[in-house]
Amino acid sequence: MRRSDLGEFEEVVLLAVAALSPNAYTVAIAEELERETGNIVTSGAVHAAMQRLEQKHYLKSVWGEATAERGGRRKRLYAVTGLGGRVLEESRAVRNRLWDRILPAIRLEWN
């Protein structure tokens, strides 16, 4: 089994791509993450993360159409690949298993 080399931010971006598909492109994801996390997310950071993901073959991309608000420039639409999906699933499974093993008493202490 391949070592899952997925950073935290990368995972969030990957999830966001999956969530926003088929309209996932840099700006949309950055906006979405800003809304969800409340932190400032620059499109550059998102873009860099997506490039890394693409290199790892977790994402694929095609040129989308140009819109007026982009000054006539095309956007690049991203989608999660099968491999990416499996990695996401796996990572979620790992987390779920770990969550499940937390004793309820301890979770109570957090609140």
Add this chain to the structure above:
Amino acid sequence: MLLAPHVREEVLGDLQERYVQRVQSQGVSKARRRYWLETLAYMRPAFIKRQKNKYSSTGRQSAGRKSAGRHSAGRQTAEPSALYYCHNMILNYLKIALRNLKRQKVSTSINVIGLAIGLATCILIMLYVQDELSYDRYNEKADRIFRVAQKVRLNGDDVGGPTLGQSAATDLKQQVPEVLKATRFRGQGGEFVSYGTSSFKEDNLLVADSSFFDVFSIPFLKGNPKRALTEPNTVVITDETARKYFGNDDPIGKVLSFGREKIPYRITGVVSNVPASSHFRFDMLASFAADEEEHAGWIYRMNYYTYVLLPEHHDFKKVEAKIARLAEKQIGGELQQWLKLTPEQFRAKGDDFGILLQPLTGIHLYSAFGTAELSPGGTIMYVYVLSAIAAFMLLIACVNFMNLSTATAVRRSREVGVRKVLGSVKGQLRQQFLIESLLLAIVALLVGLLIVAVALPFFNQLTSKALTMNLLTNSSVVAGLIAGTVLVGLLAGSYPAFYLASFKPVLVLKGGFSAGRGNFNLRSGLVVFQFFVTISMIIATVTADRQLRYMQSQKVGFDREQVLVIQNTDMLRNNEAVFRDQIIQSPQVITSSISGQVPVGNSIMDKTTVMSKENPDQGVMSRFYFVDPEYIPTLAISMTQGRNFSKSFPTDSSAVILNETAIRALGWQQDPIGRELIGHTDDNGVKTYYRVIGVVKDFHFESLKQKIEPLVMFLGRNSGNILVKTRTDQIPTFLASLKQQWESFSPTAPFSYSFLDDRFEHVYASEQKIEQVLVLFSSLTIFIACLGLFGLATYTAEQRTKEIGVRKVLGASVGSVVALLCNDFIKLILIALVLASPIAWWGMNQWLNEFAYKVTIDWWIFGVAGLLAVGIALLTVSFQSIKAAMMNPVKSLRSE
């Protein structure tokens, strides 16, 4: 834009989209701020790094982009430049370039060496020219300082000079409001200066106004510039001089004694040494004596170099006009006083007078006053000539480069063909070849700098300058040098680049391509040009050499062998004659004469008018020599008529001896002996007559540049030098004994001497230097031209391998093949010879016009230059030709 091309469109689009959104939600200023922040977030390697291997089939980015590009072919927003400036391709070009250069070691080294020599020459000449142009620019107010010089025309000669009378500076300051400061200084010959027991002859002694330091920027190390020269008998010395006399002691307040009379001068300041790039030089700067002001006037005692400082941004021509009006009044008044002539009467004879302003920065290169200047000036001509030589050398090197690259092009035509078939466009090929030539140019620059570093000491010796590489550390110079090299690389590479890129791939790959005769025309033009320059240089060198030999072998009219000149004998005062009489006692001495005038070297002598008794209106400008009876025998000047001065004729004090030129000028060809001339007219109009007792054969009293002028010799006491005609071959012991005798008089001056023949050689030092420079440059051009020719011959021989093979099979001999190959080159060189001859002839004629006695430029010089060029060319070419001709035809024909 730093962004890599493959992400550029996407990123820009992203940025703009968010910006537009934010403008709507948060307002323009905030959106703008965020825009910049976001932009900064792209400053990371992932975006800046260019995409790897754009042609790889796995490149998803480019594949995607290509398909998308097809959809949107109508609006091409992707930059077309992205296609060319891909760093992968450039790496590939570099690799191919290095491989090519390695494979063709000979042509590569020819190219690099040729270009390196061209660049090195250029840099050296640039250093020299820069130094020449930087004269006097060390002055902070350099562009506002002007020297007031006078232009005078007398009897059709321009006899103006850089100096004016004593009161000019004061008058200018007082009467011309634009003159902010005026200062003057005068030279003071050599002076013996002593402090305690140390005594030196100071040749660079100037006497100056206290305002000197207001005008010229020579920084004070000690003392106050405002008060330094205000009192009489004070002196400012340079740092170097201070060390010479006082070592590390503080010189301020110390007293130096000047000259025979031991006049005390108090040191009031120490300044840093005068920069080498100054048109005047001093080791000591003394204040004017109190009685200096007695000799008022503008043209009376014209010893003063007068400088004015004008306000900033002032048109000096206007001031010049104003000063000219003032000068008209003052000089006109003085003419009236001295010559009893009004300016109108003075001008009526065709004479003229006036002044001119010389910009300080132009004095070194443009002033035409020659020996009247304080230091020998440069010539703007030489600056132009040298710059032209530099340009030529560089041009030739570039031409070679183009020649060779074009010639080797055919070898690479297959590569070009393959590249084209695989999809290279012209632009890419051009880029490839330009990169190759840039690479070579940069290597050549490095080699050239190395050559400069090695050659600089020799070059300094040749030019007697102290040039350093320091100038090359100046950032703008470095930038210029690099830009120049890049330009040279691009220029030199442009022809091959465009030529190669235009090959038709089909033709090339079919193998039917060969450099046709049409291409040969351009290359032969280039060869003709090179040999044109080379032949001109050879002609110039040969002519200069002949002129120099001619001058040195020319009979000067006196015997310069075995004549010793003891200098500064006037410092012995009354003992001068005693010393001479002592010397004569020595068995090693034939004769000895005391004289102020030694025939060789620049004896600055005024010309004075003499008139014959019969014809007192017609003056003859002549030089006066005051000699003793031993003078003529010591120098072995031959007498054609009459007799020498003699102590047994007391009347000889009013006798003269003339030279033949003077006899001709006075119109006394028949029987000159016993005639009388008017030598001197005093203020009351009383004339003194001198009787001619002898005539000497013409002899050259200066260099052969000057014509022999009328000369009048008087019997008179004239101290300064003792000429000794010796018969010894033990010079060192003889000199030692002379020195001992000299010192027995305990004079203030040290014993110094020279030999007449050495002085004679010295007069032609500048011509010798020119010859050395010419020899150097012509050998360099020959070398470079040969490099080029060698490369071209290699190429031609290679091109015609098959032709030679066929010829040999059909029965041609080795000799006929060699002749065939050399024929082309010989023709070119003959064309070059025909072109070069008239131009070289004209140029050398100009140069020879400086000399009164000169060689003629004979036709055989052109023959020699042509033969030399042909010979050198044949030597270069024949190596390749013979190699090609000796080849076994089987080898060259088999591979068909």
